[in-house]
Amino acid sequence: MAIRDAFGLTLSGATEAGFTPYSQAVRELQCFIGDPVASIDSAIAEDPGFVMAHVFKGYLFGLATEREATAVARACHEAALPLAATTHEQAHVAALGHLASGRWHEASRILEDITIETPRDGLALQVGHQIDFFTGNARMLRDRIARALPAWQSGMPGYHAMLGMQAFGLEEMGDYIRAEQLGRSAVDMEPRDGWAQHAVAHVMEMQSRxxxxxxxxxxxxxxxxxxxxxxxxxxxxxxLFHYDLGETDEVLALYDGPIYSVQSTMALNMVDASAILWRLHLGGVDVGDRWAALAANWRKAGA
Incomplete structure (x- = not known):
């Protein structure tokens, strides 16, 4: 008997043993929490022929924007290619192939087609949304989710993530009132949804609140x-909020604490750290030797 998810989508090659950690990985990604890589590795270990588990892992690494991660995404695509798959799943495999090869816009279009036909495919919506984010496609950040949202309703697994993504898309298109309403609703529904939390923060930053x-x-x-x-x-x-208020001691405390105390070599974290130091520099604040430590990590990353 074929395994189907909560929305009736067939998961080829899956058993209950593999589906359980796969479902956990989906929830982790929707909230940006935990270790979805470990969860999806568990799913693959249980069910090596579970095509969407390989695709899911490939998406995680393809969206990581790290050089080494892209190689993993390509390997996931190669693993998925020969596996049994529905037409719907084959479209996901094709999208992953484009993403892993740097053809982000082509991947975006396939994911858009998937969600036009299957608007409750939360994975396709979320991966497409992240591609829209990284490629700066503000209109699609809003419209990809807006098109699918009528097929969703409260009580469905992952509904909070749909609201959070729609909130961010609305904010990016300047619809701040609706964006804040949906973002707050998403966080009320799932307080651990970091993307919805982020969407409301964007609204307040844009409104100088x-x-x-x-x-x-x-x-x-x-x-x-x-x-x-x-x-x-x-x-x-x-x-940023503290910086805008001139509270540079708070900014430096945050930089030295949760923002960059670990001195990550992940590009996205180093981008945030660099952006903080540059603002402080422009504001005439002496940041000491923080630039040197950060620059050393950029060199380690091969930038």
Missing amino acids: QRDGIAWMRANPEAWTRESFLQVHNWWHLA
Whole structure:
């Protein structure tokens, strides 16, 4: 008997043993928490022929924007190619192939076609949304989710993530009131949804509501920081609010604490760290030897 997800989508090659960690990986990605790579590796270990598990892992690494990660994404695509798959799953395999080869716009178009036909495919929506984010396609950040949202409703698994993504898309297109409403609803529904938390922070930054932004980020930081791989970027947003108010001591404390105390060599984290130091430099703030430590890590990353 074929395994199907909560929305009736067939998962070729899956058993219950593999489906359980796959479902956990989906939830982790929707909240930006935990270790979805470990979860999806468990799914693959249980079911080596589970095509969407290989695709899911490939998406994770393809969206990581790290040189070494791209090689993993290509390997996941190669592993998925010969496996039994439905037409729907084959489209995902094709999208992954484009993503892993750097053809992000082609991947985006296939994912768009998938969600036009199957608007409750949350993975296709989320991966497409992230591609829209990285490629700066503000209109699609809004419209990809808006097109699918009527097929979703409260109580469905992952509904909070749909609201959070729609909130971010609305914010990027300047619809700040609706963006904040949906973002707050998503966080009310799932306090650990780091992307929805991030969407509301964007609204407040764009409206120069620094005090509101600080209150928003400091109200329940444990929810959006615990095991979150988006936490550095969200701490960065808090630092921006303090910077805009001239509270540079708070900015430096955040930089030396949750933003860059670990001195990550991940590009996305180093981008945030660099952006903080550059703002401080432009503001005439002496940041000491922080630039040197960060530059050393950029060199390690091969930048």
